[in-house]
Amino acid sequence: MRTLGRLRRLKTTLVPEFHGWCKLQASHAAGKQLPRIYVTRRIPPDGMKILSQSGLCNIEQWDSDEPVPRSELLEKVAGIRGLYCLLTEKIDAEVLDAAGPSLQVVSTMSVGYDHVSLEELKKRGIRLGYTPDVLTEAVAELTVALLLATSRRLLEAVDEAKNGGWGTWKPLWMCGYGLTDSTVGILGLGRIGAAVTARLKPFGVKRFLYADTVPRPDMAAKIPAEFVPLDELARHSDFIVVCCALTPETQGICGNSLFSLMKDTAIFINTSRGGVVNQEDLYQALVNGQIAAAGLDVTEPEPLPTDHPLFKLKNCVILPHIASATVATRNAMAALAASNLLAGLQGKAMGKEVPL
Amino acid sequence: MQAFVTRRIPREGLAALSQAGVCSIQQWDSDEPIPRSELLAGVAGKHGLLCLLSDRIDKEVLDAAGSNLKIISTLSVGVDHLALEEIKKRGIRVGYTPDILTDATAELSVALLLATCRRLPESVEEVKNGGWTTWKPLWMCGYGLSDSTVGIIGLGRIGQAVARRLKPFGVKKFLYTGSRPKPESAVEFQADFVPLAKLAEESDFVVVTCSLTPDTKGMCNKDFFSRMKKTSVLINTSRGAVVNQEDLYQALVSGQIAAAGLDVTTPEPLPTDHPLLSLKNCVILPHIGSATYATRSAMSVLSANNLLAGLKGENMPSELQL
Numbered sequence: 001m002r003t004l005g006r007l008r009r010l011k012t013t014l015v016p017e018f019h020g021w022c023k024l025q026a027s028h029a030a031g032k033q034l035p036r037i038y039v040t041r042r043i044p045p046d047g048m049k050i051l052s053q054s055g056l057c058n059i060e061q062w063d064s065d066e067p068v069p070r071s072e073l074l075e076k077v078a079g080i081r082g083l084y085c086l087l088t089e090k091i092d093a094e095v096l097d098a099a100g101p102s103l104q105v106v107s108t109m110s111v112g113y114d115h116v117s118l119e120e121l122k123k124r125g126i127r128l129g130y131t132p133d134v135l136t137e138a139v140a141e142l143t144v145a146l147l148l149a150t151s152r153r154l155l156e157a158v159d160e161a162k163n164g165g166w167g168t169w170k171p172l173w174m175c176g177y178g179l180t181d182s183t184v185g186i187l188g189l190g191r192i193g194a195a196v197t198a199r200l201k202p203f204g205v206k207r208f209l210y211a212d213t214v215p216r217p218d219m220a221a222k223i224p225a226e227f228v229p230l231d232e233l234a235r236h237s238d239f240i241v242v243c244c245a246l247t248p249e250t251q252g253i254c255g256n257s258l259f260s261l262m263k264d265t266a267i268f269i270n271t272s273r274g275g276v277v278n279q280e281d282l283y284q285a286l287v288n289g290q291i292a293a294a295g296l297d298v299t300e301p302e303p304l305p306t307d308h309p310l311f312k313l314k315n316c317v318i319l320p321h322i323a324s325a326t327v328a329t330r331n332a333m334a335a336l337a338a339s340n341l342l343a344g345l346q347g348k349a350m351g352k353e354v355p356l
Numbered sequence: 357m358q359a360f361v362t363r364r365i366p367r368e369g370l371a372a373l374s375q376a377g378v379c380s381i382q383q384w385d386s387d388e389p390i391p392r393s394e395l396l397a398g399v400a401g402k403h404g405l406l407c408l409l410s411d412r413i414d415k416e417v418l419d420a421a422g423s424n425l426k427i428i429s430t431l432s433v434g435v436d437h438l439a440l441e442e443i444k445k446r447g448i449r450v451g452y453t454p455d456i457l458t459d460a461t462a463e464l465s466v467a468l469l470l471a472t473c474r475r476l477p478e479s480v481e482e483v484k485n486g487g488w489t490t491w492k493p494l495w496m497c498g499y500g501l502s503d504s505t506v507g508i509i510g511l512g513r514i515g516q517a518v519a520r521r522l523k524p525f526g527v528k529k530f531l532y533t534g535s536r537p538k539p540e541s542a543v544e545f546q547a548d549f550v551p552l553a554k555l556a557e558e559s560d561f562v563v564v565t566c567s568l569t570p571d572t573k574g575m576c577n578k579d580f581f582s583r584m585k586k587t588s589v590l591i592n593t594s595r596g597a598v599v600n601q602e603d604l605y606q607a608l609v610s611g612q613i614a615a616a617g618l619d620v621t622t623p624e625p626l627p628t629d630h631p632l633l634s635l636k637n638c639v640i641l642p643h644i645g646s647a648t649y650a651t652r653s654a655m656s657v658l659s660a661n662n663l664l665a666g667l668k669g670e671n672m673p674s675e676l677q678l
Contacts, residue, residue, distance in 0.1 A: 044493050067490050088491055109493070137502045137526055145470035152467050152648075157641045158477045162633055166625035166642035168389045168410040171365055171431065171652050178648035180459045202520045203466075204459055303488040311484070320479050320488035326500040330493050 016053040034058045035081035035345050040068045040089050043109065044327075047084075047334025054342050057082065074098040082107065082341045091116040096124060105344025109337040111135055111192075114246040114273055118356055128354040129340025131333040132191060138329040140195035142297065142322060143271045147200075147239060150295035150317045151267045152176040177238065177265060177292065180204035185237030187254070188244025188272065189216045189225065196241055197223045209233050213249065234261035239269065246273035254278065259285035266291045271323050274300035283309050286316055297323050357667050358382065358424075359404040362390045362411050365431065369656025376664050379404060396420040404667045406659055408432065410624075414439045418446060427666025431659045433457055435676060436568040436595060443678065450676040451662025453655045454513060457646040462517030464619060464645045465593040469522075469561060472617035472639045473589050474498040481636075499560070499587060499614065501525035507559030508532040509552070509575070510566025510594065511541050518563055519545045531555050534566060556583035561591065568595035576600060581607035589615045593645050596622035605631050608638055619645050 039051070039061040051059055060076060062068035067088045068076075077083060077099040085091060087110040096103065096117075107129035108116060121128055149155060153176045160166050160174070167173075182205055186193045189210040197208050201223070208225035210216070215227040230253070233240065240262070244250050254270070255278035262268070268291055270277055279300060285291050293315035299308075302321055310316050324330065336351055343350040359373065361383040373381055382398060384390040389410050390398070399405055399421040407413060409432040418425065418439070428443065429451040443450060471477060475498045482488055482496070504527055508515045511532040519530055523545065530547035532538075537549040552575065555562065562584065566572050576590065577600040584590070590613055592599050601622060607613050615637040621630075624643055632638050646652065658673060665672040 041493065065492050065495070086491065086493070138500050141470065141500055141502075141525055142474055145467070145474050145476060148463065148467035149471050149476050152464055152644070154467060154471050154641065155477060155480055157644055158639060161626065161640045161642045162628060164628050168624065169408060169643055170387050171363065171408070171656065172649075173387070173647070174642065174644045175647045175649045175652060176644075178460050178463055178650060180463075180648075180650070198524045202524065203463055302491065303483070306484065306486055317480070318483060319476065320483050320496065321491050322474070322479055322496045322498075325474070325495070325497045327494070327497045328500065328502070330497060334493065 037082040037084060038076050038080045039084040041086050044331045044334040046331035047338040050335055050338035056342055056345055082345050084337060084341050087112060087115050093120045096120050105341060107337045107341035109333050112273060113354055122356040127344050129344060129350045130352055130354050131336045132352055134332040134336050135324040135329050136191045136195050138326045139192050139323040140199055143196050143241060144199045146295040146297055146319060147269045150293050155317050156314055181206045182238040183207040183236050184239045185233040186210040187242045188212055189219050190243060193243035194219045196243060197225060209236060231261050234258050237266060239267045242270040242272045242276055244272050246275045250276050252278045255281040259290050262291045264289055268294040271297040274298045286313050297321055357403040359663060360398045360402040361406045363408050366653045366656040368653045369660045372657050372660035378664050378667055404663045406663050409434055409437050412437050415442050418442055427663055429659045429663035431655055434595060440678060449666050450678060451666060451672045452674055452676050453658050454674055456654045456658055457651050458513045458517050460648045460651040461514050461645040462521055465518045465591060466521045468617040468619055468641060469591045472615050477639055478636050501527055503528045504560040505529040505558055506561045507555040509564045510534050511538050515565035516541050518565060531559060553583055556580050559588060561589050564592040564594045564598055566594050568597050572598050574600045578603040581612050584613045586611060587614050591617045593619040596620040608635050619643055
């Protein structure tokens with residue numbers, strides 16, 4: 001019975017691969033060279049399957065869990081038609097030059113594209129696929145998890161339970177700040193920002209504010225949330241959650257000018273990109289009691305060196321960039337990135353394309 | 357009249373007590389729990405007792421107090437530390453603190469659920485010991501709430517508040533179990549009332565928010581865990597004794613369930629060498645469910661007002677029906 005099951009499973013993988021192989025042979029027979037693509041990492045199975053069973057490309061891959069070394073990347077992209085990358089690869093003029101004029105599509109397995117030079121892509125007429133929407137729920141969920149872990153001092157408390165600091169129940173021990181009757185300020189009311197507010201609402205938040213490059217009336221009306229300047233967001237928020245993209249405008253926007261205006265009971269949460277925050281200013285704000293605590297899922301650099309001063313602070317929670325880390329979400333991201341790439345190779349409309 | 361307070365309490369509560377001019381106050385003015393001998397001596401002849409959940413108020417304490425005692429006010433919603441039968445026999449009234457701690461406790465329950473299913477403490481450990489090298493597609497992946505089934509054991513005030521907070525995370529289905537169906541409470545979540553076994557079998561997340569009674573003691577045991585999914589997560593923020601800890605340890609170690617998060621244990625504190633503390637897939641918090649500044653302050657004022665009302669023979673803001 002088990003053999004039968006195994007045979008059935010083998011069949012499910014082998015048959016589509018066989019078909020893919022047939023298409024490959026057919027193209028070769030017809031004298032057509034299949035376009036070459038390069039995949040910069042070992043990727044989740046749902047993505048790999050789409051690429052390998054398509055019969056639309058020859059795949060070369062850095063088949064490792066570790067990032068591809070720069071020199072290897074520059075060598076392997078020469079003459080490729082499509083590039084499937086992660087947020088760990090800087091896709092700049094150097095890489096694009098190394099690839100040469102054959103490159104027509106870059107597909108990143110991420111919603112952020114601050115690692116990709118849009119200018120250089122646009123110059124060369126190269127298209128860019130990315131993975132919004134499929135990761136929104138997982139990221140919003142982790143953002144709220146991080147906010148609660150920070151405001152309710154979970155990591156500190158876990159340590160106390162392990163190191164003997166836990167005595168008996170005490171009225172004022174390990175008290176944190178609750179969301180009930182609070183004001184929450186969102187920096188960047190996009191898909192993820194809106195999904196975060198939806199999850200925070202039933203915790204009794206009294207008021208939602210948001211700051212952004214422009215007002216987002218449709219998103220804001222559903223919550224509802226008020227559009228305010230950044231310094232008003234700082235002054236009035238009990239919780240600030242950063243959900244914006246990293247752009248030249250948002251680089252370092254969370255620095256002393258923001259922290260100095262914040263309440264000393266306020267909590268700062270960043271799950272966007274490390275570059276949005278001035279980390280030295282954040283450290284000072286935490287040490288001086290300018291704000292109560294901070295939670296970061298993203299840092300500059302990643303990984304953050306283990307001797308970084310922020311790690312010494314009890315009121316700073318640092319996660320290793322795991323916001324989209326559920327098996328289902330990572331597979332969905334991989335699949336979307338694969339589909340985007342294939343569409344780009346065929347000159348078709350992509351599922352999710354960055355307008356350049 | 358004289359009242360005895362078994363611990364240092366938030367100053368708002370003490371102010372409410374002392375400024376009422378109803379009673380004189382004797383207090384164990386420490387952050388540490390009162391020694392048993394001090395408690396027995398301190399309650400002697402008192403009319404009112406304000407205590408914490410760490411004080412076992414049993415026959416011995418009640419005998420030591422004597423016949424003056426007419427009101428016991430606890431700074432908690434749980435009353436499993438009170439010998440209710442003995443208290444009822446003696447005609448003593450009981451005040452407690454439901455409702456005002458519901459939000460903070462439900463919030464912490466959800467915080468614990470998310471920290472457990474998204475592996476927050478584990479990932480923080482990895483960061484500390486150099487395990488964070490780079491962004492990797494399948495590293496530190498956890499279980500999400502999207503499209504999940506959540507089973508609530510005890511759909512009371514706290515259970516409902518938890519369900520309300522979980523809803524926007526994309527939960528597909530709510531189940532609940534308890535001593536009896538609560539259709540008025542369940543309708544908001546379209547939650548189905550099911551037997552305990554079915555809840556175990558079908559839930560991706562099991563959240564325990566019932567009170568500790570002889571019926572619920574040890575309810576989450578070997579049989580319960582054997583029915584749960586291998587990918588499921590158990591969260592307990594009710595009382596430690598609802599869960600059989602040895603059975604839970606086996607279930608976690610053998611992969612019968614994916615992970616567990618506990619805010620309450622047996623005993624409290626849990627000894628630092630307890631096996632559950634050594635498991636990566638077990639998150640243990642030191643009973644901080646209601647621990648926000650605002651809530652503890654409000655609890656202290658409510659318990660003070662319960663005590664004062666009891667001393668004066670008036671209606672209490674929150675009286676436990678015995």
